[in-house]
Amino acid sequence: MIELKNISKQFDIKGKGHKKKRTFVAVNQVNLTWKRGEFISIVGESGCGKSTLAKIIAGLISPSEGSLLLDEVENKINTQAQRARWAKVVQVVPQDPYASLNPVRKIRSSMGDALLYHKMAKRNELDHKIEEMLDLVGLNSKETLNKYPHQLSGGQRQRLVIARALSLDPDFLIADESVSMMDVSLRVGVLDYFKKIASERELGLLFITHDFRIARYISFDGKIAVMYLGNIVEFGDTQEVLSHPLHPYTQSLISAVPLIAGKERRIEEVIPKSFEVGKVYADRQQCPFADRCPFARTDCYEQKPLLKTYNGNGSSSTHQVACHYAEARELIENV
Numbered sequence: 372m373i374e375l376k377n378i379s380k381q382f383d384i385k386g387k388g389h390k391k392k393r394t395f396v397a398v399n400q401v402n403l404t405w406k407r408g409e410f411i412s413i414v415g416e417s418g419c420g421k422s423t424l425a426k427i428i429a430g431l432i433s434p435s436e437g438s439l440l441l442d443e444v445e446n447k448i449n450t451q452a453q454r455a456r457w458a459k460v461v462q463v464v465p466q467d468p469y470a471s472l473n474p475v476r477k478i479r480s481s482m483g484d485a486l487l488y489h490k491m492a493k494r495n496e497l498d499h500k501i502e503e504m505l506d507l508v509g510l511n512s513k514e515t516l517n518k519y520p521h522q523l524s525g526g527q528r529q530r531l532v533i534a535r536a537l538s539l540d541p542d543f544l545i546a547d548e549s550v551s552m553m554d555v556s557l558r559v560g561v562l563d564y565f566k567k568i569a570s571e572r573e574l575g576l577l578f579i580t581h582d583f584r585i586a587r588y589i590s591f592d593g594k595i596a597v598m599y600l601g602n603i604v605e606f607g608d609t610q611e612v613l614s615h616p617l618h619p620y621t622q623s624l625i626s627a628v629p630l631i632a633g634k635e636r637r638i639e640e641v642i643p644k645s646f647e648v649g650k651v652y653a654d655r656q657q658c659p660f661a662d663r664c665p666f667a668r669t670d671c672y673e674q675k676p677l678l679k680t681y682n683g684n685g686s687s688s689t690h691q692v693a694c695h696y697a698e699a700r701e702l703i704e705n706v
């Protein structure tokens with residue numbers, strides 16, 4: 372089990388017209404528990420901190436605050452050796468497979484390097500191990516080994532980077548917007564690969580996406596975390612959050628999903644006051660969504676709401692929301 376305790380990541384930035392630098396909060400006090408075999412989707416708009424959070428969990432960058440625990444033991448990832456050990460626990464499948472593959476090296480050497488570095492195979496068994504991994508993701512291993520990345524299709528390259536991540540035999544897999552650059556026709560196939568492989572190997576799967584439909588498809592029986600400006604603003608069982616969203620931001624995102632003709636939207640439509648996402652600075656203590664929230668009141672600009680369990684309306688005890696007025700709005704709507 373991986374646990375994130377109060378994880379934050381801040382960047383010091385010096386904007387145009389600002390003499391002093393300000394501390395920009397990309398990930399803010401995130402708490403999350405992720406078990407082996409569990410599928411979690413993280414959903415949010417571009418720039419809300421999804422990839423930064425993924426990089427922290429994968430040990431690629433260090434958090435500014437907070438701890439990362441593995442099976443209840445605090446895990447520091449500062450040295451090269453610690454990073455190499457963590458790479459066998461968590462692997463990331465990147466957003467852009469083409470950018471993560473060296474264009475002048477054949478698939479054999481792109482795949483082989485990781486296996487040799489992490490001592491997952493000896494030199495004389497390398498080809499056999501790579502072929503095994505390529506076959507696992509449905510690529511013709513004999514044909515693929517000697518190709519360059521540009522000689523593969525988008526879907527094949529995506530499956531290749533899945534194979535590379537799996538070759539280290541991790542317990543947890545993070546897919547960062549892994550189908551966003553693909554044709555719609557290929558997406559379902561690749562999403563099904565993720566589900567099939569993660570289920571067969573009992574991997575924890577963290578799927579990062581800005582698309583609720585993909586989150587629903589991947590983690591239908593799992594969990595969903597909705598992120599806004601570095602904060603998890605709603606968390607719970609996917610089916611419950613999608614059918615009964617509590618945070619105005621989640622409601623606005625669900626309202627924005629285009630409907631297929633003939634389908635009826637069952638939740639009230641919420642339209643944000645502006646389309647500008649903005650930034651969160653360490654010296655601001657307000658609700659991150661207040662500037663855009665159509666229901667914001669004075670308190671929302673003065674005090675940041677914490678993520679709290681919501682028990683109303685028969686919700687499961689895992690449904691959490693960070694909104695001062697979610698409960699009050701629920702009560703009014705149900706009168």
Ligand SMILES: Nc1ncnc2c1ncn2[C@@H]1O[C@H](COP(=O)(O)OP(=O)(O)OP(=O)(O)O)[C@@H](O)[C@H]1O
Binds near residue numbers: 415418421424
């Ligand atoms: N090294 C860095 N220095 C300064 N700011 C950064 C750095 N890395 C990320 N950021 C900022 O942190 C915020 C969150 O970025 P991040 O890439 O995590 O967002 P995201 O939700 O994954 O977006 P996308 O869906 O577009 O990939 C953005 O405003 C980004 O500009």
